[in-house]
Amino acid sequence: MLELRSLAIPDVKVIRPDRISDARGYFSETFQRSTFAEKGILHDFVQDNQSSSKRIGTVRGLHFQRPPFAQAKLTRVLSGAILDIAVDLRRSSSSFGKHVAIQLDSESGEQVFIPKGFAHGFCTLQPNTVVLYKVDQVYAPSHDGGVYWADPALEIEWPVTTSEAQLSPKDQILPTLNQLGCVFN
Numbered sequence: 001m002l003e004l005r006s007l008a009i010p011d012v013k014v015i016r017p018d019r020i021s022d023a024r025g026y027f028s029e030t031f032q033r034s035t036f037a038e039k040g041i042l043h044d045f046v047q048d049n050q051s052s053s054k055r056i057g058t059v060r061g062l063h064f065q066r067p068p069f070a071q072a073k074l075t076r077v078l079s080g081a082i083l084d085i086a087v088d089l090r091r092s093s094s095s096f097g098k099h100v101a102i103q104l105d106s107e108s109g110e111q112v113f114i115p116k117g118f119a120h121g122f123c124t125l126q127p128n129t130v131v132l133y134k135v136d137q138v139y140a141p142s143h144d145g146g147v148y149w150a151d152p153a154l155e156i157e158w159p160v161t162t163s164e165a166q167l168s169p170k171d172q173i174l175p176t177l178n179q180l181g182c183v184f185n
């Protein structure tokens, strides 16, 4: 049985697949096209991505791919824990510039579905955190984009300060929301 709930921005959804436990541990169908489609998550995922982060306080994001390579993402944590962030970049949305934040960890097995039109990122809450996410568009580096994670206009309450966070050089120089311009209508 698949539990589904919406967050403050209704298009972003949290999914908790059932775990069948026994003396050995558990088994879970972490993705199944028809049961996810019954809950409204009908996307032709074409690629699985996996990242491993050694340290607490690693921030990856806030990323998106520009149209026509915009990606919907289905994210879960294989080990460790993250604070997962999705920022609404759809200019026509009543929640433009707003975000949702949710903790994902390997213990709960919860996943977050983020539709196209959002920037996605996370901060690790435990060392050796491994994140897996399905995307419905292939990697398109020429259409890669992002928003600066600590942009004050986003009002994101990250668990680390700018001096504590570990970022890639690319992510350190991403534009603010105001500098970004219109990406998604």
Ligand SMILES: Cc1cn([C@H]2C[C@H](O)[C@@H](COP(=O)(O)OP(=O)(O)O[C@H]3O[C@H](C)C(=O)[C@H](O)[C@H]3O)O2)c(=O)[nH]c1=O
Pocket (backbone or CB within 6 Å): 049, 051, 060, 061, 063, 064, 073, 120, 121, 122, 138, 139, 168
């Ligand atoms: C995204 C991607 C990256 N790469 C290569 C490009 C670089 O050589 C290397 C690391 O890429 P990057 O630094 O962009 O990885 P992250 O910082 O983890 O970025 C990801 O983190 C946030 C949370 C996301 O949601 C994005 O989907 C994704 O961009 O992997 C690929 O070969 N294929 C890919 O699909």
